[in-house]
Amino acid sequence: MNNxxxxxxxxxxxxxxxxxxxxxxxxxxxxxTNNDHMQTSMACQEAIRLFQxxxxxxxxxxxxxxxxxxxxxxxxxxxxxRFCPNCFVEVGKDGVDAKLKALSMYRGVMRPYPHPRSKEAxxxxxxxxxxxxGCNYAEAYEVVLRRL
Numbered sequence: 226m227n228n229x230x231x232x233x234x235x236x237x238x239x240x241x242x243x244x245x246x247x248x249x250x251x252x253x254x255x256x257x258t259n260n261d262h263m264q265t266s267m268a269c270q271e272a273i274r275l276f277q278x279x280x281x282x283x284x285x286x287x288x289x290x291x292x293x294x295x296x297x298x299x300x301x302x303x304x305x306x307r308f309c310p311n312c313f314v315e316v317g318k319d320g321v322d323a324k325l326k327a328l329s330m331y332r333g334v335m336r337p338y339p340h341p342r343s344k345e346a347x348x349x350x351x352x353x354x355x356x357x358x359g360c361n362y363a364e365a366y367e368v369v370l371r372r373l
Contacts, residue, residue, distance in 0.1 A: 231267070231268065238269055242275055242282065253290075253296075254290040254297050254367065255296075256300040256307060257293060258299040258300070261295040287371050290308060290366060295336075310366060313354055313364070317343065320351075321348055351364070
C-alpha cells in the first residue's frame, strides 16, 4: 500500500462507504508491524470523516480495530499505543474452524507451530479471548469510535 498515494486509498475507501453505507468499519490496528495494515488503518480513519464534508453521506457509527496474529502483537513502535481490546465477539468452535479454513485459502499465510499464524496459535488465541469475556471462543476488537 505504500506504493499507492494515500489520497487514492482514502478515496477508494470513501467510495466503499458511499456504496455500502456501513454502520461499522473494522480495520487493522494502526500499530501493526505490517506496513500495508498501517496504511489501510490510517486511510480508514481519514475516510470515516467523509460525512463532515458531504452531509448526504451516512455517517459511520463505529470504527473497530482488529488484531492480526504476527502483526498486531509485535507493535514495536513505542510511540504508538498497543492493541487494547475492549469488545469481544463470541465465535464458537465453528467460527474458529471457519477462520482457519479461510486463512488456509491464502497461499503462504499459515505457518507451523509455534508461529502466531499456526492452527494451534489461532485456536489458542480464540480460546484466550473467549476466557477474557466469559465464553469458549471469541475474537477481540478495540472499539475506537462510537457515535450513538
